[in-house]
Amino acid sequence: MTLAAATNENLANISNTLIYSAMAVYTLAFFAYIAEWLFGSRSKVGRTAAALTAQDGAAKKPAAPAVTVKSAGGTSVLERPKVVVRAAAGARDVPDGPGAHGGDEQGDLYGRIAVSLTVLAWAVEAAGVLARALSVQRAPWGNMYEFNITFSTVAVGVYLVLLALKKNVRWLGLPLITTVLLDLGLAVTVLYTASDQLVPALHSYWLYIHVSTAIFCGAVFYVGAVGTILYLFKDSYESKVASGGRPGRFATSVMERLPASASLDKFSYRVNAAVFPLWTFTIIAGAIWAGDAWGRYWGWDPKETWSFITWVAYACYLHARATAGWKGRKAAYIALVAFACWLFNYYGVNIFVSGKHSYAGV
Amino acid sequence: MTTTDSGKRDDSDLDVVGSRLSTAPQEDTLNVPQLGVIGWARWFWRQLTSMRVALLLLFLLSLAAIPGSLIPQSGQDETRVADFMDRHDTLGPLYEKLGLFHVYSSVWFSAIYILLFISLIGCIVPRTWQFVGQLRGRPPGAPKRLTRMPAYATWRTEATPEQVREVALKALKRRRFRAHVAGDAVAAEKGYLREAGNLAFHLALIVMLVAFAWGQLYKSEGNKLIVEGDGFANTLTQYDDFKSGNLFTADDLNPFSFDLKNFRATYEATGPNRGTPRVFEATVDYAVGADGAEKTTRIEVNKPLEIDDSKVYLVSHGYAPVITIKDGRGKVVYEDAVPLLPLDANVTSTGAIKVMDGYRDGKGKWDQLGIQAFFLPTYGGKDSAVVSQFPALLNPRLNLTPYHGDLRVNAGLPQSVYQLDKSKLKAFRDDKGAQVRENLEIGESMTLPNGAGTITFNGVKEWAGFQVTQQPGSGWALAGAIAAILGLAGSLFIQRRRVWVRAVAGPDGVTVVEMAGLGRSESAKVPEELGALAGVIHDEAPTATDHDPDPDRDPETDPDSDSDSEPPVVTAEGAEK
Ligand code: HEM
Numbered sequence: 001m002t003l004a005a006a007t008n009e010n011l012a013n014i015s016n017t018l019i020y021s022a023m024a025v026y027t028l029a030f031f032a033y034i035a036e037w038l039f040g041s042r043s044k045v046g047r048t049a050a051a052l053t054a055q056d057g058a059a060k061k062p063a064a065p066a067v068t069v070k071s072a073g074g075t076s077v078l079e080r081p082k083v084v085v086r087a088a089a090g091a092r093d094v095p096d097g098p099g100a101h102g103g104d105e106q107g108d109l110y111g112r113i114a115v116s117l118t119v120l121a122w123a124v125e126a127a128g129v130l131a132r133a134l135s136v137q138r139a140p141w142g143n144m145y146e147f148n149i150t151f152s153t154v155a156v157g158v159y160l161v162l163l164a165l166k167k168n169v170r171w172l173g174l175p176l177i178t179t180v181l182l183d184l185g186l187a188v189t190v191l192y193t194a195s196d197q198l199v200p201a202l203h204s205y206w207l208y209i210h211v212s213t214a215i216f217c218g219a220v221f222y223v224g225a226v227g228t229i230l231y232l233f234k235d236s237y238e239s240k241v242a243s244g245g246r247p248g249r250f251a252t253s254v255m256e257r258l259p260a261s262a263s264l265d266k267f268s269y270r271v272n273a274a275v276f277p278l279w280t281f282t283i284i285a286g287a288i289w290a291g292d293a294w295g296r297y298w299g300w301d302p303k304e305t306w307s308f309i310t311w312v313a314y315a316c317y318l319h320a321r322a323t324a325g326w327k328g329r330k331a332a333y334i335a336l337v338a339f340a341c342w343l344f345n346y347y348g349v350n351i352f353v354s355g356k357h358s359y360a361g362v
Numbered sequence: 363m364t365t366t367d368s369g370k371r372d373d374s375d376l377d378v379v380g381s382r383l384s385t386a387p388q389e390d391t392l393n394v395p396q397l398g399v400i401g402w403a404r405w406f407w408r409q410l411t412s413m414r415v416a417l418l419l420l421f422l423l424s425l426a427a428i429p430g431s432l433i434p435q436s437g438q439d440e441t442r443v444a445d446f447m448d449r450h451d452t453l454g455p456l457y458e459k460l461g462l463f464h465v466y467s468s469v470w471f472s473a474i475y476i477l478l479f480i481s482l483i484g485c486i487v488p489r490t491w492q493f494v495g496q497l498r499g500r501p502p503g504a505p506k507r508l509t510r511m512p513a514y515a516t517w518r519t520e521a522t523p524e525q526v527r528e529v530a531l532k533a534l535k536r537r538r539f540r541a542h543v544a545g546d547a548v549a550a551e552k553g554y555l556r557e558a559g560n561l562a563f564h565l566a567l568i569v570m571l572v573a574f575a576w577g578q579l580y581k582s583e584g585n586k587l588i589v590e591g592d593g594f595a596n597t598l599t600q601y602d603d604f605k606s607g608n609l610f611t612a613d614d615l616n617p618f619s620f621d622l623k624n625f626r627a628t629y630e631a632t633g634p635n636r637g638t639p640r641v642f643e644a645t646v647d648y649a650v651g652a653d654g655a656e657k658t659t660r661i662e663v664n665k666p667l668e669i670d671d672s673k674v675y676l677v678s679h680g681y682a683p684v685i686t687i688k689d690g691r692g693k694v695v696y697e698d699a700v701p702l703l704p705l706d707a708n709v710t711s712t713g714a715i716k717v718m719d720g721y722r723d724g725k726g727k728w729d730q731l732g733i734q735a736f737f738l739p740t741y742g743g744k745d746s747a748v749v750s751q752f753p754a755l756l757n758p759r760l761n762l763t764p765y766h767g768d769l770r771v772n773a774g775l776p777q778s779v780y781q782l783d784k785s786k787l788k789a790f791r792d793d794k795g796a797q798v799r800e801n802l803e804i805g806e807s808m809t810l811p812n813g814a815g816t817i818t819f820n821g822v823k824e825w826a827g828f829q830v831t832q833q834p835g836s837g838w839a840l841a842g843a844i845a846a847i848l849g850l851a852g853s854l855f856i857q858r859r860r861v862w863v864r865a866v867a868g869p870d871g872v873t874v875v876e877m878a879g880l881g882r883s884e885s886a887k888v889p890e891e892l893g894a895l896a897g898v899i900h901d902e903a904p905t906a907t908d909h910d911p912d913p914d915r916d917p918e919t920d921p922d923s924d925s926d927s928e929p930p931v932v933t934a935e936g937a938e939k
Contacts, residue, residue, distance in 0.1 A: 080900050081517040081877075083893040086510075206664075277850040284843045292664045295583070295675040295831045297839070298574070299438065300466050305431040312424040316417060318854075322386055323413040341424075349431070 011135035016188075018128030019149055023184050025121035026177055032114035033174040036100045039107030041253045094238060096259040099170050114173055115163065122156045125184075129153050141211040144350055148187035152180040154219035169267075171258055175226050206289035213282040218342055220275040221314075225339040227268030228332045235261040235329060265332070269321060272335060276314055283307050306345035313338035383858055383882045385489040385496075385557060387412055410477070411484035419478040426474055430465030433457065437464060479571060486564050493557050501551035503544035504862035504878075511862075511878035513889035515896045518872045521903035526865035526875050529902040533895055534861060547864035556882070559852020566849055569842035576835035580614065582606035583832075589682045589699045589825040593621035596672070596830065616670040616832065620648035623658070625679055625824040629753050637708060637753055644676050644826045661828075671832045678827030680704045680711055681737055683760050684820040687717060690724040690813050699823045702737050703780050708750035711737040713780045716769055723766065724813030730769045732782045733817065736761040741801075760819045763799040764790050764810060790814065858882050861895060865903075872906050875899070 101107030129149055133140040140146040159176055162169045237255040240247050247255070258264065286307065291297035298304060317334040320326035409415055434442035443463050447454040461468030508514060519526065527548050534541040534550040541550035584601035586594050594600055596619065598612045624645040630638045644661045650669055659667060666673040680702060687696035695717055702713035717731035740752035741759040748761075768786035771777055790798040790811050800808040802819040809816050859881040868874045877899070879892035 080893075081515045081875075081896045081905070083513050083515045083889045083896065085889045086512050086514070273854045277847055277854060280850060281847050284847070287843075288840075289664075291673075291836070292666060295666070295673065295677065295829045296833075297836065300430055300435065301438070302431040305427055309424045309427050309431075312420055312427070316420045316424065319413065319417045319420060322384075323417050325414070326417065 008135045011131050015128045015131035015135060018124055018131060019184065019188060022121045022125035022128055023181065023188070025117055025124060026181050026184070029114050029117035029121055030174070030177050030181060032110050032117055033100070033177060036107050036111035036114055037174060037254075037257075039104045039110060040100050040102030040257055042102070042104050042107070094260040094262065096168065096263050097171075097255075097257040099168070100174065100257055102253075102257045111170060111173075114177075115170065118156065118173065118177065119160060122153065122160060125149065125153050125156070141207070141215065143191075143193045145187050145191040145193045147211075147215060147346070148183055148191055150215050151219055152183045152187075154216055155222050156180055158220055158223050168259060168263075171230070172223065172226060175230075176223070179222075179226075206285055206292065210282060210285040210289050213278055213285065217275050217279045217282055218346065220271055221279075221339050221342055224268045224271035224275075225336060227264050227271060228335045228339075230258060231261055231264035231268060232329065232332055234258050234264055235332075237261075265328070268332070268335065272314065273318060276318065279311060279314065283311055302349050303345065306341060306349050310338060310341040310345055313341050383860070383880070385492045385561075387485060387489070407484065410481050411488075416478070416481050416485065419474060419481060422474050423478060426465070426471050429462055430471075433462050433465070435463060435465065437466070475571075479568060482564055482568060486561060486568075490561055493554075493561060496557075497554065500542050500544070501540055501549045501860060503549050504547035504864050508862060508864060508876045508878035511880050513879040513892045514877070515892060516874065516876045517896075517900065518868065518874055518906045519900075519903040520906045521873060523865035523867055523873050526873060526899065526903045527863065529899050530863035530865070530877075530895075533898045534863075537895070539861065546866050547862050550861045550863075551859070552861075553856050553858035555852045556856040556858045557853075559849040559854075559856065561849070563846050563849030563853055566842045566846035570839050570846065573835040573838035573842055577607075577833045577839065579607040579609040580835070581831065581833040582610050582614065584830050585677070585827060586830065587678075587701055587825055587827045588622040589701055590622055590625055590823045591699075593619060594828070595619035601830075614832070616672045617652060618648060618650045618654075618669045618672070620646045620667070620674070622646055622826055625826045627679060627754070627824070639753070642676060642679060644679075644828075671834050673831050673833075675829045675831070676826055677829045678704075680709060680825055680827075681739060681755070681758075682823045682825045683735070683737060683758075684823060685715060686818040686820055687715075687721075687731065687815060688818075689721045689815045690726060691722055692815075693720075693722075695720045695815075696731075699825075700735065701825045702735060706749060707753065709739050709753045710750040711739075713737075714782045716771070716779070716782070718769060718771060721815075723815075724810075729766050731815075732765045732767075732769050732784075732787050734763040734765070734782055736763075739822075755822060758804060758822055760802045761799065762802065762808060762817060762819075763797070764808075764817065766790065766814070857885055857887055859885075859888050859891070861892060863895075863899065873903070875903065 099111070101111045129140055129146075132146060132149070140150055155176065159169065159172055162172075234255055237247055237251060238261050259267070283304075286304070287297040290299065290301075290304070313334065317331055317338055320331035320334050434446050436443045446463075447458070450457075457463060461470070465471055505511070521529075523546065527543055527546075530548045531541055531543060534548065537552070539550035539552045540554075541548055543549075582604065583606070584598075584604035586601055588594055596615050596617060598604060598615065622644060626641065626643045626645075627639060628641040630636055630640060642663050645658065646661060646667070647656045647658050648667065648669070649656050661667050661674060661676045663676055666675045668674075682699035682701040684699045685696065686694060689695045696715070700713060700715050702711035704711050713735050715731075715733040715735055717733075721729055721731050723729045736748075738748070738750040738757075738759045738761075739754060740750050740756040742751040742757075765782065765784060765787035767788045770783045770786055777783060792798055792811055798808075798811060802808060802817075804819055804821055807816050807818040859879060861879050862877065864876045865873055877892060877896050879888040881888040
């Protein structure tokens with residue numbers, strides 16, 4: 001065995017250790033998020049209910065612009081005019097919840113700890129992916145094990161970037177980290193493949209383009225899907241409250257702390273819409289690659305077919321949001337179906353359906 | 363109910379000014395059409411080109427694509443279809459009848475996408491006209507009550523209304539709004555690229571579909587197996603097999619030729635993936651046209667050779683043992699490399715050698731020879747199974763089983779060159795009556811019984827399988843794809859929005875400035891942008907410092923606004939930039 005090969009083996013082992021360490025830190029983050037939610041439940045926020053039931057049947061004035069100009073005392077310091085923002089016509093006017101900590105100080109502390117741990121775990125995981133890439137001396141996207149570890153790294157990365165941009169997304173933490181742990185667990189147990197190089201059909205710079213964007217799109221679609229699911233819950237909660245119902249204590253406690261359904265809906269739309277052009281590009285890059293590798297750019301191979309189905313499903317979702325009678329919940333269900341298609345394309349097609357897209361070991 | 367009702371109430375107001383922010387078709391309900399053919403036709407057309415039906419057709423398209431990914435398709439894998447037919451007596455014929463073995467060219471799949479594209483065209487054309495109209499016209503004037511808009515700002519200033527409007531017009535134009543003064547207000551709009559992008563995207567879909575269909579009709583695809591040292595010229599007769607689209611003619615083939623100089627394959631030598639291919643590479647000399655100059659190039663799995671519309675792909679490879687056969691008189695009757703077909707990943711190969719003419723047996727009688735060949739590039743030794751242990755030529759063995767008699771090549775039936783029709787053939791037998799078969803290493807010979815001749819295994823060449831495809835229109839498909847992505851990005855990332863700035867003299871002579879912003883969808887950007895604009899205008903027309911009777915009163919709204927639902931407020935900024 002050559003010396004180079006031995007180093008690679010070492011790197012592969014280092015990568016494995018890093019991935020396991022990342023899982024350990026993610027687990028700690030998971031418990032910190034749980035603690036955030038638990039402590040948050042002490043506070044009794046009831047903004048949604050307040051906003052939806054305050055007017056007791058009287059037609060509510062939809063957020064009339066109250067503030068216009070303020071002159072600062074008698075001095076000549078002039079304040080700029082303020083912009084008054086109103087919810088769209090027809091939308092429920094509900095404020096966003098305060099987040100998992102529910103305004104509770106201790107909860108907030110645990111939330112911050114959870115985010116810090118997530119950052120740490122992410123850094124360790126990213127190092128693990130990098131070590132894997134170095135050990136195989138190519139992009140780490142040759143088999144499903146590598147897809148999975150890259151996938152969760154990107155999903156958490158998207159979450160952290162949104163946090164860094166000061167977007168209100170901390171509520172994503174718990175569901176995201178839970179599934180990241182599942183994803184990594186699956187990767188290290190079922191899908192693990194020893195580090196290895198690629199078969200000639202996978203040798204192409206289109207691999208880097210096509211596969212990296214595919215993984216990125218999947219991770220972002222996933223973040224969108226989490227938003228969509230929470231939207232559906234929050235929306236039914238809001239309509240229940242609005243129609244005078246009294247949801248259970250647990251539901252109230254959790255739902256009151258989430259953003260308003262309109263915000264969740266907008267969040268998932270933005271996320272899905274932002275990545276849809278990239279998904280389109282991914283499919284086209286795949287077609288170009290297939291054209292080079294197999295002599296036809298489109299051949300209805302199962303993987304191609306399911307990419308197409310996923311694409312059409314997301315197009316459906318975007319259309320639905322522009323179609324009268326399909327906005328809101330119906331569009332949200334379509335978004336979930338679309339994500340299910342993506343998942344099936346990833347796991348289902350790789351495992352159950354045989355086609356030209358096969359990898360070095362699953 | 364409370365919230366929805368209050369929402370509905372000002373929907374109409376928003377609808378009027380927001381209506382032309384998009385060219386999406388108006389939703390009309392499923393009105394029963396007026397009687398008469400024309401009434402029905404018009405009704406049908408309106409339904410077909412509505413967003414609702416477009417949505418439905420898109421949904422159907424994705425559903426209809428599913429069976430083709432789960433059921434074997436004849437376009438991809440004929441043998442699996444046959445296998446499926448064998449195993450399912452009732453389901454097989456049913457699937458056959460429903461076209462489920464060729465979903466993507468079936469009637470029902472075609473019907474869905476053709477309807478979808480008719481709907482698409484029927485949708486794009488009027489939308490384009492409408493959009494052109496909007497580009498020619500001017501942004502609509504300010505609605506009466508700007509307070510109803512999603513983003514709103516107001517202040518009082520000592521500048522005259524004319525001054526304010528002028529400042530506003532300039533500020534808006536500097537920010538690349540299309541703006542004009544309409545009555546007492548400035549009306550402005552920006553983000554037309556969104557609509558343009560959306561139209562471009564849908565148009566690009568049509569271009570892609572047409573290019574794809576064109577390619578299907580005119581495409582051709584042929585396969586050719588070439589042994590190292592041999593060559594190929596691109597004419598129909600040279601192909602081993604060939605298929606083409608309905609409108610293809612033989613004259614459409616691009617003229618070129620090439621010789622396979624060398625084929626090289628390397629494999630993982632150790633580790634868990636021992637035997638996995640690493641490199642496949644064919645070195646060829648090619649010439650374009652009837653008498654073009656020869657050039658040398660390499661063809662790899664992902665790197666086809668491109669000549670005009672044609673692409674030459676490397677699709678398979680295998681071994682071709684070089685055989686010399688002498689007949690009963692000692693005359694060489696056969697000397698060639700025989701390409702054999704691989705059976706597994708380690709290139710265990712099989713094939714046949716046929717000597718049809720010129721062979722005479724030990725007694726000098728005319729006869730034909732057929733030899734069954736079985737080849738292992740890496741023989742594992744006596745104790746291993748009789749399959750190759752590794753794909754490269756580490757320890758090659760050629761196993762030959764000769765027959766003689768009638769090869770039946772002239773029996774009128776097409777015959778595979780890789781198989782023997784043994785119905786009229788007799789095996790050679792030795793003195794003990796056992797069938798003759800022998801394992802040869804390179805350089806070894808076997809002698810046929812009764813002086814019937816010798817067979818020598820001289821060496822091994824490699825062969826490469828090439829697929830030559832010609833698919834016109836792929837350039838168009840690519841252009842359509844790029845346009846689609848750009849259009850989509852424009853459509854999804856650009857926000858189309860309107861801004862109005864109204865300035866009127868109040869009863870006390872002080873000018874009241876009101877600004878409002880409206881986006882096609884709710885977005886945080888609209889109030890932010892409005893705030894920035896307000897800042898700029900405010901710098902030129904600052905707040906009147908004197909009397910300010912009731913800062914919380916707005917001239918347009920009723921006094922009974924709820925204090926408990928205070929709307930979010932964004933501070934204006936940006937003027938300092
Ligand atoms: C070939 C199938 C089609 C596909 C793949 C498709 C895809 C899309 C996508 C991805 C969008 C999102 C872009 C955006 O939101 O701005 C969109 C928007 C739109 N599509 Fe289609 N579409 C198709 C057919 C149609 C048809 C038949 C119609 C006409 C009824 C139509 C009308 C529209 C309109 C009006 C919008 C803009 C919606 C908006 O302004 O938000 N599309 N389409």
